[in-house]
Amino acid sequence: MPKGFLVGGLLLAAAAAWSAPLPRGVRELSPAARNLPILDPARALPGRFAPPPVRAGRRDAPLKSVSVGAVNRGKLVNAAELALTGPHWTAIRPEIxxxxxxxxxxxxLVWAAERLRAADPQTPLLAVGDISAASGGRAPRHRSHQNGRDADVNFYWTDAAGAPVFSERMTSFDAKGRGAYNGKAVRFDVARNWKLVVAFLSNPYFGKDVRWxxxxxxxxxxxLKEAAVVGADAELIERASKVLAQPPGNSHRNHFHLRIGCSAEDAAKGCKNL
Ligand SMILES: [Zn+2]
Known part of the structure; x- marks a missing residue:
């Protein structure tokens, strides 16, 4: 068989795989995102990627953001705005x-959402809950979220058969990862949620500053069991076991709450870690 024919056939097969119907709520990847390097959930660690550019989903204030004070008593100056929807994420409560x-x-956050979809186009959009208000300050229903360093994100879910499902709503999962939504059984997608944890810890923007x-x-x-099953680096597992935690007073059975520490620049301008 001529070589060109074989290559053509392979390309056709690849194109057919791309055009297979995607599950509900799973959007097609942009051509640019398809070319991103694949995230290896076992070995990714901060500093192993080239210095990152500003992500397309961020709308900038004229000056760089500053996180002032502590997460439960602070404000946000020159906030960066996460676009309410993007190719790989969506805001859960745009109205607030x-x-x-x-x-x-x-x-x-944009990088993490994009990276998971680049690794697997079946990955649903990342549903991002509250971060902070435009100028920070007290956020109803939260004790923290005051200065742009806390973000709630929904878990990735599957249906009972293991197919990814997208939801902008949150639902609680028990210790075996079982939940229900709209009368249907859903599951905590352990593999994909572990990859999300890795994408936070290996994040070129805030990975080294992840506190919780x-x-x-x-x-x-x-x-952490999943981390062991995929053979994650000991260093990565140790870090994950330190930052993954159930805080007193809020079980976090229905979402991740990510908290990052002050960047060095912000610390010099009055940002405080608790
Ligand atoms: Zn929160």
């Missing part, structure tokens, strides 16, 4: 306008 964060937070990823004790165990 808490889609503002530090530049690092916004770029890093709040999640329930039971789901934390599932994630």
């Amino acid at each position: 306008a808490r889609n503002f964060g530090t530049a690092e937070m916004v770029d890093g 990823i709040f999640v329930s004790r039971g789901l934390r165990s599932l994630l």
